[in-house]
Amino acid sequence: MFTGIIETLGTVQEIKKDKDNIHLTIDSSITDELQIDQSVAHNGICLTVVAINDSSYTVTAIGETIKKTNISYWKTGDQINLERAMKLGDRLDGHIVQGHVDQIGTCIATDEANGSWHYTFEYDESLHNITIEKGSITVNGVSLTVVNSKKNEFSVAIIPYTFEHTNFKNFEVGTKVNLEFDVIGKYVSRLYNNK
Structure with missing residues (x-):
């Protein structure tokens, strides 16, 4: 669950196709606060962190996500809006956002x-x-x-x-x-x- 209040921008460093999936490596100022298996919204797409390396981390998008979102338009160097999941008890400054693009x-x-x-x-x-x-x-x-x-x-x-x-x-x-x-x-x- 997210709020739609963007924390920071990330930069797409690498895009790797793997069968029907895409692995995206993002450079971000919040990488050192992330953990493997954590959900992060990327331009509103909820994706799971699968690897962390210095200031960058990797997420994987499956075929269904690629079909329903603009992720196939992303290029190396693009800036991506980032938001970590909300914490229980925090203020809801935006609105209830699921991270499931329609x-x-x-x-x-x-x-x-x-x-x-x-x-x-x-x-x-x-x-x-x-x-x-x-x-x-x-x-x-x-x-x-x-x-x-x-x-x-x-x-x-x-x-x-x-x-x-x-x-x-x-x-x-x-x-x-x-x-x-x-x-x-x-x-x-x-x-x-x-x-």
Whole structure:
């Protein structure tokens, strides 16, 4: 379980294909605090630490994860949003994030707004995921509030701190992102579509 409050950025050092899996080595300022078998959210994808070496660590993504996320677009040198699992008793500053990406979205607009930034994302509506105005959404692991919710797209507004401390600063039109929709909204959508 995560909160969507990004701790730091990591850098992809190495990507190794192994049958249907991908092994990713990430360089990070929090590596010395990690342990083998620990869960870490990488752009919102919950992955398990399988090896640690100095300032870098390795995680493995299986075929199902590769299919449902933007991980196949990652390249050596890319910056990745990182968050360790929340501790019981800590404040929940973002919202409840499972680290289970629902689908990929595409950035269709980026606008600077006199000190903040607005991003608009489009997603495949056939998977029945929904957003609502002022509801929660997770984009690349970042907990955000939805503005301008439409049938298959939504916008978010980013404060300068979030822009500087996440990989949002690297987004451009066409960037593929991981989307995790609000867990309560997913249950409501499932109930509605099963009628």
